[in-house]
Amino acid sequence: MPLFNVYPLYNVTPVSAKGAYVYDENNTEYLDLYGGHAVISIGHAHPRYVEAITNQVSKLGFYSNAIQNPLQVELANKLEALSGCKDYELFLCNSGAEANENALKLASFQTNKSRVIAFKNGFHGRTSAAVAATDNKAIIAPINAQQKVTILDLNDLEAVKTELEKGDVCAVIVEFIQGVGGLDQATANFFEQVDLLCKANNTLFIADEVQSGYGRSGKFFAFQYYNVTPDIISIAKGMGNGFPIGGILIHPNIKAKFGMLGTTFGGNHLACAAGLAVLNVIEDEFLIDNVKVISEYFIKIAETIPQIKQIKGKGLMIGLEFDFEVSELRKKLIYDHHIFTGGASNKKLLRILPPLNINKGHINQFFEALVEALDE
Structure with missing residues (x-):
């Protein structure tokens, strides 16, 4: 049976990885400065991570959310302590798209409204409401387009104010550092005023930290560079270092009801073991x-x-922007210099998303290769 052909693939076949390096079937070593879309947060095959998963799967890998799971409580408490998000509550799921889907659903439940404000070049996932809030018409099917979403320009505070005052917006969702969109950021004033406008208009402010969270920005969450209090924070990618796990942090002003959110695999024992190790x-x-x-x-x-x-x-x-499209540069870095980097919807941007324990030697290796590739 052939695979459904939706991914353009580089001709590299990884078979093992350790730390910041990936190895193919010929034992060629590649420096990984992309981490599979910012997923590898503590390095490939970190010994404490491997030990935690191995020990857990040998005891109990999975059972449903209909029973007690102390690992979920331990993970929530550890996340609260390290993130500084005191008194938030945690709902666990499996991916960033699912996290944002549940965030938007919860905002609609809470406000009894249905329209969403998102921003140009934003990316929030591929599920129904999350993809509708993503600024990429090519991946929005007609069934997704039924969602009520208004896409605005970053930093257009007047437009946000005008739309919120119409009274039908349940959520404003924003990446504090855009990922796929090309690492653009709004001003501090914009973020802080949008937060205040949301609170004045019975609208939830959702911080999409799926890519920028878990220390990648230099703070635990990127929104912590600003004076804002998100109602919901979505997390995933670096959360499990490759094991599928996601979640949302929910402000205590939002009250839970049985059945309003749910998941089969979210917060399973193995996922929690991975998340705690990270x-x-x-x-x-x-x-x-x-x-x-x-x-x-x-x-x-x-x-x-x-x-x-x-x-x-x-x-x-980090993004490095050039005055030319970087697709050929990325190929040269992979095939000639054996370094993985990332692209973005901004075709002139090279994205760098390495493990958080990368060192200066790795950075030197990258820049030596980059200078050589540019000279070529």
Whole structure:
């Protein structure tokens, strides 16, 4: 049976990985500066991660959410302690799209309204409401287009105010650092005023931290650079270091009712073991501090390369913008220099999303290859 052909594939077949490196079937070593879309947060095959998953699956890998699962409580408490999101409640699911889908559904339940405001170049997932709030018509099917979504420009505060005052908006959803869209950010004033406008208009403010969360920005969450209080925070990617897990953090002003949200696989024992291992490593190895150090080092070198026209993003969620499309540069880095990097909807942007425990030697290796590839 052939695979449904929806992915354009590079001719690389990874068979193993360790730390910041991936190895193919010929044992060729690749430096991984993309982490499978910002998923690999603590490095491939981290020993504490492997041990936690191995021990858990040997005991109990899965049972339903109809029974007690102390690992969920342990994960929630650890997440509260490290993130600083005191008194929020946690709902666990399996992916970023599912996290945003549940965030939007919960906002509609809470406000009894149905329209969503999202932003140009935003990406929130491929499920029904999440994809409708994504600024990419090519992936929105007619069944998704039935959702009531208004896409506005980042930083257009007057447009947000006008739409919210119509009284039918249940949620404003925003990435504080856009991922797929190209690492654009709004101003502090915009984020902070939108937060206030939401609270004045019975609208929930949703922080999509699926890609920017878990320390990648240099803070646990990217919204923490601003004076805002999201009603819901969506998380996934780096949360499980490759194991499928997602969730939403829910402000205590929103009250739970039996049955309003649900999932079969979300928060299973194996997922929680993976999630706890990630948080423990982030804490014990001071990875958020490392993000700040390595980001500063990366930017300092990037600023010396004349072909780089702009450096975007924060922490280890970095974009290098050129005055040409980077698809051929990415291929050259993969095939000639054995380095994985990422692209974006901005075709001139090279995205860098490495493991959070990457070191200066890895950064040097990348820039040596980049300079050589640009000269070629």
